[in-house]
Amino acid sequence: MLREFIALSLYYFLFFALIGDYVIFMPKMYSVYFTPAQIGILFSMLPIARFLTPFLFFKLTINKKIFLSALTFSIFASFLLINKNFYLISFAFFLIGACFSVIFPYIETIAVEKLKENYGRARVYGSLGFMLFGIIFSYFKINFIYIFIILMICTNITALYFLEDKYVKKENRPINFFIAWKFWFALILMQISFGGFYNFFTIYNLNHNIPKEINGWLWAIGVIAEILIFLIQHKFIKKYPPLFWIKISIFLTSIRWLMLYLFAGNIILIALSQLLHAFSFAIFHTSAMLYLFGIYKNKTLAQQFYAGIGYGFAAFLGSVISGILYGENLYLYESLIAMAGFLIML
Structure with a gap:
């Protein structure tokens, strides 16, 4: 129980620091290259992908292979963000959103199952990660795309903890x-x-x-x-x-x-x-x-x-x-x- 709590807390801290980078700083980074309309399209890709992806899992089941693939492809997609091609960046954000739609809900399910009403005591580290990242990094003039890549790698390494057999469940029932x-x-x-x-x-x-x-x-x-x-x-x-x-x-x-x-x-x-x-x-x-x-x-x-x-x-x-x-x-x-x-x- 303690191991799960620590792993979940660390994952939430890193994941929401990553989200802090995405929400607070990255739109400003891309505003140098793209119009406001293009920025709006770019940052709509991730939520659209998060909405569409679950429909694939009416027939599929999240298993070790799919979970590990999502971790791998999200890192790959984060490296695509370095380029300045609008369509390639759009694709990268869409792919990241699709991967998040596999990884994050799966870990949330584990958190609720293991912690029940104590879920909030682990999830609070996500709020801390988001807030601290926004406060601390507002004083730095750096390329936040590279920070995004580093955080993606660290977050996904933490998520590997949940790749063990005891966490991977064969669930293929539909949702009514x-x-x-x-x-x-x-x-x-x-x-x-x-x-x-x-x-x-x-x-x-x-x-x-x-x-x-x-x-x-x-x-x-x-x-x-x-x-x-x-x-x-x-x-x-x-x-x-x-x-x-x-x-x-x-x-x-x-x-x-x-x-x-x-x-x-x-x-x-x-x-x-x-x-x-x-x-x-x-x-x-x-x-x-x-x-x-x-x-x-x-x-x-x-x-x-x-x-x-x-x-x-x-x-x-x-x-x-x-x-x-x-x-x-x-x-x-x-x-x-x-x-x-x-x-x-x-």
């Missing part, structure tokens, strides 16, 4: 979405509502006279809330079934976006709204994983679709829709979208 259709529908609406936050939170605050430096702290408050709840959620989350926490989290997410709409420019109240990230992400994510783990036999495929639908398909839609809706009423619309997900769960 209808037995939990309300959850899947609510998940899509929940993640669509995040589009306005990820794409426009900083811009929205700047337009309401909140200084750039304060915006950095507002982002940090959300991550800190996420970290703290991951550390303590094992003490209370098992007192109620996962669906209870899923409903509460979606409802509070709707309230969070409503606060951004009603109190635009109010630093204190926006900071308070950021504390709700503890529910919007941490509690929701853990509860969703526990819920899927309990109702589906093919647990790995369930996690693949959770990541693909929620953080692939819905994230892509959320990004597009938030661009269409952007304006003074953006977060009112996002609040209504999240509230629709809550009402469906009822």
